[in-house]
Amino acid sequence: MAITKTIRPGLIQMRVTNLEESVAFYRDVLGLDVVGKTSDGRVMFKTFDEFDHHSVVLRAAPESGFDYVAFKVTDAETLEELKAATEAFGYPVDIASDEQPGYGKRYGFTLCTGHRIELYAEVDMAENIPMLLNPDPWIDPPRGMKAQRFDHLLLYGPNIGEAVRYFTEVLGMFYPEYCNTPDGKPFAYWLTGGNKAHDIAFVEYEKPNTIHHHAFYLEDWNAIGHAADLIGKHRVKRDVGPTRHAITRGQTIYFFEPSGNRIETYAGGYAAYPDNPKRQWTVDEIGRGLFYYEGELIPSFLEVVT
Amino acid sequence: MAITKTIRPGLIQMRVTNLEESVAFYRDVLGLDVVGKTSDGRVMFKTFDEFDHHSVVLRAAPESGFDYVAFKVTDAETLEELKAATEAFGYPVDIASDEQPGYGKRYGFTLCTGHRIELYAEVDMAENIPMLLNPDPWIDPPRGMKAQRFDHLLLYGPNIGEAVRYFTEVLGMFYPEYCNTPDGKPFAYWLTGGNKAHDIAFVEYEKPNTIHHHAFYLEDWNAIGHAADLIGKHRVKRDVGPTRHAITRGQTIYFFEPSGNRIETYAGGYAAYPDNPKRQWTVDEIGRGLFYYEGELIPSFLEVVT
Amino acid sequence: MAITKTIRPGLIQMRVTNLEESVAFYRDVLGLDVVGKTSDGRVMFKTFDEFDHHSVVLRAAPESGFDYVAFKVTDAETLEELKAATEAFGYPVDIASDEQPGYGKRYGFTLCTGHRIELYAEVDMAENIPMLLNPDPWIDPPRGMKAQRFDHLLLYGPNIGEAVRYFTEVLGMFYPEYCNTPDGKPFAYWLTGGNKAHDIAFVEYEKPNTIHHHAFYLEDWNAIGHAADLIGKHRVKRDVGPTRHAITRGQTIYFFEPSGNRIETYAGGYAAYPDNPKRQWTVDEIGRGLFYYEGELIPSFLEVVT
């Protein structure tokens, strides 16, 4: 790989209107482990395959949606450098004041798209981590959809060109694929800080601070089929899929958790490299890029966000 | 991801005793594209999914085996830094004099294990690259075993502790898994410069400059099964698999190409992160680590190298 | 199995408005072999895995749609018995006069639904059959969608209760699943003469002699995904899927060949046994029964027939 300063999107906090049902869904259908509750009642999760204390937090709220995503950076020194670089880029930075058990200092700021982005360098290991000594692939067979990791998220908001500039110039990410409008304005960008096809993506959208989906990684196409079987069995509201993205080449299914946030389960995707040429999409073909089997845009995909 | 200076193992040159049969095998069974021949008759290949000029070279020789592997580094400046750091580490560095069409300057040196390692920063793009504008996943359905990329290699040789030190301290890689002997000596190490589970691995072995296998990446477990179908159909000499590695968690099948070099087709594997704790194997359990379904070491695995 | 007199639906003839494009589709996308042409220009096909002379015939016509399906029965004596029983059931029987190379005598009649059904006992083997001596699974890797066999068909027409009675009482088939309207009228029935989940199915529909789809069998869910990749690549008009039927439990994708006939590629499905209790669907849940992942009826599924 190349020189990048962010390791991964390590923490996402989502608002849910029905905490109890959403918790049951993340636990029993997605198959995440409940790590515990914060003192103010938010519920923490991690996948069976993650090492950090927790990666997903659900917060009861009157409206579902996105609170923030936090990126883990390589070390404390880099964290301070990135704070300074973020301020130099023009975004005032604060220190997160809400409790995230196990997590060290988190800097946060509001991106031009209206989303809160956080950076941190330190987090405790979870109690329930994968085996380290002569490890089996898993301690117990994964449950539910067998989500392996919180993988990426897609945010909708205004002025994504600036957001992409922040993630590349300040955080050192690169974008393997992108779509501009016919007049050259950024419409959709997929960004990664490593070899994963994407860590975060943006779509240009008038309303700020909205989220299209957050995604969990599954083993392969067969796991996508198994997830779909559970969607059928549990009467989950499906959005699109099983299908393949031409963009990133991943295999996917989208659905809505009980509070209405869209979730993707995603598998495959190419290994991204910063020296490879970028793949470019035109707006008239982006539907096929998103849904390769359908060959066209699914209306709900652009219209339903939280 | 984190700060690493190498992008990937981008080029491997292998010796083959039967050039014609081995070329047919790489082309028709593995499914690589023949890029062309060097002026001295070596044959260049790339996968359908690679962008660089070529990634695999076969050279006719009286004995099969390994010539060298070359790692692509981030840029020309880094290349010079790494040259200096390699010399400072104690390895004399030369400039490769053999022709590799499309490749810029390559520095090379002999690792303590007896293997020639090269570094380069520049290589032309191939003529036949994946689509860039509104891309389909592939231009034509992949042929043969549908190899997606030259993925990694496993070298056998003496003093691998020093080799690991070179790859981590100089090249900036890290090792997600390792196995030491009961008295604490390095026995087997898996190293990566990015999120792939491994780019290169080493096993301690008395004879220098030997190779266990080089590996190509397939899409998933089903592609492993398809590769195995072709092994049956083409009467390929199978070594082990289809099976799963507990180490890296990848799914795999090993076999021998017509000149006797062992090849692996590999799928899956976890996303490696430098901040995750390392997985440790003991020698008495390494058989299960390598072959999770068999639960024990396959004798040929340690005995047959080229 | 039990006592049944029909072996399988062995021959289907379809009308196509664009013979050239449809032939190319069956050959290159579905992956069937062109067996040859009849003297009047119809094109015969078989899958790589079928033994009989041909199983699919395309006939150029001003409107796409269904000509007839023919069932192979166990022997010549049974054929005569079934002719008599068909006439006793009330359907006048004729001897088919159109050329089907390799086929022996075919009796035909018009079912109450308006469809022509044929019965035959003898057909020559194809020249290009699967291996018989120490056979590989296939002579060459299957092409395109890798269709293994003409599997079943779904006909739409009036008075399907009588059709079901004919297929069970005369031909000895049974129906593992069915759906009646709330007032007890037959709405949809799936029938089989062996252990396959279905050989033929009927849906009650005002317009006679219409066909919903004919289907080809694929190896598994992964083959369904591969078929979907080809749908994307070849810009095939997809209808529904990849998804699972709760009915028969098969995995599926529907799409339209260039002349507008709907084709299904289908995998899996339970082993049907005549002694097992029948599965029953209510009309309000049949959408979920057909499309288990979508959980509801896809409008085109009931509206588009040829």
Place this chain on the structure above:
Amino acid sequence: MAITKTIRPGLIQMRVTNLEESVAFYRDVLGLDVVGKTSDGRVMFKTFDEFDHHSVVLRAAPESGFDYVAFKVTDAETLEELKAATEAFGYPVDIASDEQPGYGKRYGFTLCTGHRIELYAEVDMAENIPMLLNPDPWIDPPRGMKAQRFDHLLLYGPNIGEAVRYFTEVLGMFYPEYCNTPDGKPFAYWLTGGNKAHDIAFVEYEKPNTIHHHAFYLEDWNAIGHAADLIGKHRVKRDVGPTRHAITRGQTIYFFEPSGNRIETYAGGYAAYPDNPKRQWTVDEIGRGLFYYEGELIPSFLEVVT
């Protein structure tokens, strides 16, 4: 299908030296449901997908091995016909006196190979059957290896030519594949009474009344991989696989349950038809026929029976 009188092998009783461990294995690793115990302590099982009262019985005994297999026939009248035909064939028939809860009258006899074979026409439905009204594919996600049904068995014993003659002439089965020795003596035959690739198979072997394996059906190649993951996790003694049979074309893995009986988990396989030509194997190629990926016979396969 054609006229056959047997529906399926519906019941197998096996002897196990360690009842407790074997019961735990069938329940937790294979994923069968424990139906209950007979009054003399034998343990009854069925798969999640079977309708009959139970299909597998384990009996504690000093030596592991095969007690008997029972075939379900179409009806009571056929049962009596088959009793008479069996006696006419030369085998004295008795009425089984051991308790099999839920089962009606069972006729039994000793085949020339030394094995007890039984026939029955009636059995109660199990309490825990698959859904019948608007059914989901399963009530709960299948456990363990997700065995779908008791599928077939392979018996070793002398004079299998006579056994094949009994199963074809009396029971009406047919053999899609077979292997004779160079001097034309039957060596291995695969027999089916329906469209499944095999219901029972025989290999010529000096010692009478021995069993090679009994097999459970899994959904597909991916389920075979999942079964193999559990073999690794539970440290099950694997025999062969994951691999493909060229014979029947099924995908497979063999392993030993705690009492030493060999079990196969099997997926796929072609649809067998009585009118298709038979596939023939020569003894020198049968290794490849059994293990298509290995391309040769695995020694344990012929040597270890119970």
